[in-house]
Amino acid sequence: MSERRLEGLDLNLVLTLHWLLTEQSVSRAAGRLGVSQPAVSHGLKRLRELFGDPLLVKSGKVMRTTPRADRMKPQVSQLVAGMRDLFQTEANFDPAAATGRFRVSASDNCAVLVARAWAKVVAPLAPKLALDVVAIDFPVAQDLISGSVDLVMMPEVRFLTPPPGLDLDQFVHKPLCHEPFRTGVPDSSPLAGRPLTLQAFLSEPHVLVNPEGASLGVVDEALAKRGLSRRIAYRAESFLAAAAIARSTGCILTAPASTFLALPEGFEVGPPPIDVEGFGLVTGWHPNWTADPRHRWLRERLTEGLNAVIGQERPK
Numbered sequence: 001m002s003e004r005r006l007e008g009l010d011l012n013l014v015l016t017l018h019w020l021l022t023e024q025s026v027s028r029a030a031g032r033l034g035v036s037q038p039a040v041s042h043g044l045k046r047l048r049e050l051f052g053d054p055l056l057v058k059s060g061k062v063m064r065t066t067p068r069a070d071r072m073k074p075q076v077s078q079l080v081a082g083m084r085d086l087f088q089t090e091a092n093f094d095p096a097a098a099t100g101r102f103r104v105s106a107s108d109n110c111a112v113l114v115a116r117a118w119a120k121v122v123a124p125l126a127p128k129l130a131l132d133v134v135a136i137d138f139p140v141a142q143d144l145i146s147g148s149v150d151l152v153m154m155p156e157v158r159f160l161t162p163p164p165g166l167d168l169d170q171f172v173h174k175p176l177c178h179e180p181f182r183t184g185v186p187d188s189s190p191l192a193g194r195p196l197t198l199q200a201f202l203s204e205p206h207v208l209v210n211p212e213g214a215s216l217g218v219v220d221e222a223l224a225k226r227g228l229s230r231r232i233a234y235r236a237e238s239f240l241a242a243a244a245i246a247r248s249t250g251c252i253l254t255a256p257a258s259t260f261l262a263l264p265e266g267f268e269v270g271p272p273p274i275d276v277e278g279f280g281l282v283t284g285w286h287p288n289w290t291a292d293p294r295h296r297w298l299r300e301r302l303t304e305g306l307n308a309v310i311g312q313e314r315p316k
Contacts, residue, residue, distance in 0.1 A: 013050070016043035018080045020056060021073045024063050081288055093293040095126035102298050103132040106153040107211065109239035109255075110281070112262035114153060117305030122298065129298075150289065151299055153306075155179070156280040171284035176303065177310050180278035181218070182257045184243070184267035188250040198228075198273040205233035207253045209242035219254045222274050243267075261310065 019029040020040070030040040048055055053068040065073070104114050111133040118131045136154055152171065183201070185191050191200050202223075210217050215235070223229055233251050236242040239259045246253035247266040253259075254276065260269045283303060289295040 013043055013047055014076070014079060016040060017047055018076050020044060021065055021069055021076060024056060024065060084288060084291065093297045095297060098126050098294065099128045101130045101132050103134060103149045104151045104153060105134050105136050105149045107136060107239060109259040109262045110153050113258055113306060113309050114302070116309045117302055120308060121301050121305035150285065150295060151302065152284040154282060154284065156282050172287050172290055173282045173284045176281045176283050176306060178278055179256045179258060179281045181254055181272055181276040182260055182269050183252060183254045183272040184246060184260050184269050185252055186247050186250050187266050189252065192268055196270060196273050201252065201273045202228065202230055205231050205251045207234045207236065207242045207246045207251045208232045209236050209239050209253070209255050211237050213237055218276055219272065222276050258310070
């Protein structure tokens, strides 16, 4: 773009550019802006002329950002966030009168804890608000990027393989708690009521839970370092499905402690008989929401509730 006076530019194009780069879709950007699709198409044409770059190009049935657009995106997002802060009213958020939905993305075991925390600390004060919980997977990746998911509860980034197109560095991250691994011995197992030695652990079949669909998990890696292995009888990508399978078959399950908090009945729960490194749980949100009074109140209350739920009756 050649040098020109800022006063001669239509600053509405900044928001148009922001949502086009975020949504990578003219129709979705139009929905975000509350204008017609032709109006956004016209804005895209003007932006292409200003920058001398296509910005968005067709790739099969979807649109992809150009390298120039990718370089611009962080700066545009920062600019829009600054504009929001500038014009943000300081009106108090009234939870008792608030309506609508708050969307949280989490794995199924954590989703149960989120719902309990909501019922404990949010629902009594904001009874007209509804909680939506969605999975962390590819279909919601675009929602996470665009900020239409309000909060993410996930393992710290080094333990998470994000869906394609999801850059976790775009989020604000806040540590929540440490998530240790625990072993659940079903009440129907021959090992129930007995000390869980490593020999006993290896003598029975196991359920492997791995959201990424791998054939082996962190327990198998720890065993392999000692030249050992276990027999995996069932595999599941869902934590709660794995817990249900273990409970109904009598197989042993080693999983994050939150799994047994979400579905505690029918298990004797304790530390695994081999060292397995735990991980940190964090909450994350799009930076556009940081200064929003509604979002700030809800994420603070929900974090408070999660700490209470996780700290209460947690398997030791």
